[in-house]
Amino acid sequence: MTTINENRPAQGLRADDRRDEEVHDSTKPLGGIAGWVDDRVGAAKGVSFLLKKVFPDHWSFMLGEIAMYSMIVCLLTGAFLTFWFVPSQTLVPYDGSYIPLQGIMVSDAYRSTLDISFDIRGGLLIRQIHHWGALIFIVSVFAHMARVFFTGAFRKPREINWVFGTILSMLACIEGFAGYSLPDDLLSGTGIRAMNGFVQSVPVIGSYMSYFIFGGAFPGEAIVPRLYSVHILLIPAILIGLFTAHILLVFVHKHTQYPGPGRTNNNVVGYPLMPVYIAKAGGFFFMVFGVITLISALFTINPIWAYGPYDPSPVTAGSQPDWYMGFADGALRLLPGWLEFVSWGDFTWSMNIFPGSILLLPIMWGIIGAYPFVESWVTGDKREHHLLDRPRNAPTRTAIGVAGITMYLVLFFAAGNDLIAIKLHLSINDITMALRTLFFVGPPIAFWITKRICLSLQRADRQKVLHGRETGTIWRYPDGRFEEIHAPLTPNERWPLVQHEVPEPLQISAQKDENGVDSPIARKERLRAKLSHFYFVDRVGPVTPSELEAAHHAHDEPHAALPAGEHEALESTGAGAERESIKADKRLD
Amino acid sequence: MNALAARRRHPAAIAVLLLLGLLVTGGAYSFFAPKDANAASTVSADAVQDGKNLFLANCASCHGVNAEGTKSGPSLVGVGAASVDFQVSTGRMPLAGPNVQAPVNKVKFDETQIAALAAFVASLGAGPAVPEEKWTTVIQPGTPENNRAIATGGEIFRVNCAMCHNFAGAGGALTRGKYAPALDEATPRQIYEAMVTGPQSMPVFNDRNISPEGKQQVISYLAAQRDQTNVGGFSLGNLGPVSEGLFAWVFGLGILIAGAVWLGKKAA
Secondary structure, eight states, rough: OOOSSSTHHHHHHTSSSSHHHHHHTTTTTOOOOHHHHHHHOHHHHHHHHTTTOEOOOOOGHHHEEEHHHHHHHHHHHHHHHTOOOOOOEEEEOOOOOOGGGTTTTEEHHHHHHHHHHHSSSSSSHHHHOOOOHHHHHHHHHHHHHHHHHHHHTTSSSSSHHHHHHHHHHHHHHHHHHHHTTTTTTTHHHHHHHHHHHHHHHHTTTTHHHHHHHHSSSSTTTTTTHHHHIIIIIHHHHOOOOOOOHHHHHHHHHHHOBBBOOOOTTOOOEEEEEIIIHHHHHHHHHHHHHHHHHHHHHOOOOOHHHOOOOOSSSOOTOOOOOOOOHHHOOOOOOOOSSSGGEETTTTHHHHHHHHTIIIIHHHHOOOOOOOOHHHHHHHTTTOOOOBBBBGGGGSSHHHHHHHHHHHHHHHHHTTTTTHHHHHHHHHHHHHHHHHHHHHHHHHHHHHEEEHHHHHHHHHHHHHHHHHHOOEEEEEEEESSSEEEEEOOOOOHHHHHHHHHOOOOOOOOOOBBBOOSBBBBBHHHHHHHHHHHHHHHHHOOOOOOOOOOOHHHHHHHGGGGGGTTTTTTHHHHHHHHHOOOOOOSSSOOOO | HHHHHHHHGHHHHTHHHHHHHHHHHHHHHHHSSSOOOOOOOOSSSHHHHHHHHHHHHHHHHHTTTTTTOSHHHHHHOOOOHHHHHHHTTTTTOSSSSSSSSSSOOOOOOOOHHHHHHHHHHHHHSSOOOOOOGGGOOOOOSSHHHHHHHHHHHHHHHHTTHHHHHOSSSOEOGGGGGEEEEEEEOOOOOOOOOOOOHTTTTTOOOOTTTSSSHHHHHHHHHHHHHHSSOOOOOOOGGGGGGHHHHHHHIIIIIIHHHHHHHHHHHHHH
């Protein structure tokens, strides 16, 4: 019942007006607790931005999630451990329940870790979860890094995030080392002893740095409390800060996706965070936590009670750092002793230690962090990329990655040379010599093999697109000839095999100007052209629509006929049409 | 005193003094010298003869007919019964073939034969004897003194043995294919004998380095460590971080990737 006459002419005049009321209705204010919070902090907009984010489905996108969750597991268990751990090197007699150490003088740090392991309910499980979680954290960080590298996910606009990730991976290793050293057991003490040696091997300032770090001569009583502050305060704060930035940038850039029908550089095909990925990712957190807990419940890690307390005089066979520091230990084991020399009177240059222990770390992480910039300079590719490369479609990058991993693995296995020797009944000297050789010979071989495999896989893709999938069905013709039936690919199957672009090597632009004067950037350009040649000289292009057409006409068998709609699908791939050769973008006009 | 002073110029005085000096030095030496060179004198002549026959049949081709040593094997004169007992009771001797190091092998002789061989070799020259049973008895944990003795054994072990045999006695690598073997199969007597005879690359820990009590404590520590419940779960070979890292990569990451694949395939 209303008093307004709806049929008034004036009302009719405004019939086409925008109905503001309805617009307001569609964005109704939040109710309940969410509305109460939003009225006060205004978070709804940001939260809705996050919750609406779409994520594509692929197992390899979850490697980073494993890292994130195992880091959270470490934070939770680490907080528990701080309740009982005493970061002190004061000597106290051990009087806990582990019989083979009773009555021995040990540091308070070691005693409290033994108490966590033997006398505090659930302590050993939490300690093992913390350590296994840390190992799996760094394992997944490296696996995630490899995924991002091999799929080219570091390309514009994600270079900064790659650099963040690089720093995160380095910090994760340092964080791990600091934590590993805290219990002050024989093995970790040997690690700190080695670290002291590394620091001292720094030319000129080494011995001062060592005194600075240890607060006097090794071992002193300062290193465990200092590492404790670093382990529970400094590095975790940086890790969490950087990690937050890392995740926020993923939201800002949107997630990359593997190529597929309907997936372009301008969209993300997947499911929104709310409700699908909240459930999936949340569930995955519990899976990760569960698996780490299961491993921790079943397998001993770092049995410090068996190692015994640290004392600078003994050392045990099989002294190795945790795996993520293994490559540096391996580099040390491979470096020959004759690299040490003395000059300028009494300055010792410990080049038998310094490059493997100290120099290697910034070099390795520096190269990793710089790679996206080097690649984009070499390829001249300044476009944004949201579609991932299949590793085979970037043969040179994939081969560089595998060569790098080979080099890393050689160093990694060198750290376990003594265990390889006793387990395989080999001579440790021979293993060391073989690994030294492999350090130089292995990466080029790995590069070459990987590149050939990538190119072969690309050719196989071409064959598959042109002639279809082998069905294993042999067809016998009336004239006695046999042929295997090839099933043509559906457009959906074909898409990932033909969508990529194959850049050609950059052409050198004019090296001299019109007056015959050498361009100031000519040398740089020549280097760039050479590197570009190195990247793209061997290439296998995807099948173009016309090639496919020709292939189908060549097959006169009836079963090879194209299904309807095939041609349109191919036209719409767009990859062939939009492909352009990249030219050197620095011109001299 | 005067009488002594009056005769100090006697022609015999110098000889007497010399004799006295020699007696004191020699006596002091025999008193302070390591006592481990006690030949097995209680063994019957029959056992020595049996041992000799066994030696000629099984060992003489490398060690020589009179155990004087050849190019292929060292002289056994003075190695003592402990050495023979260790080498033969662990199956290291007789050696199957030339190698960088004699590996643990199937034991070829029974107790009596080993004792006879040991008696024969001990009869060639004094050397460390097979240890008395009281030093090879494992100290059982329970009382505070016993626990303390075991812990002291652990300290001795870490300072003297762990650098080659690993913290848990799991063994370690030496140069050029040689190795310190794992200690989990060795009997207390064999561990004691290895310490006093220093087989292969191992140094000798005589009673001056580590007293018999100390050796017994080391043996007891190893036994206690072996008998300890593995509180943390499976030990992954007690090889330290290498096996842990391998495990994290293969099983930790493997299981989690399997989970990720399963989750990635799961319909939304």
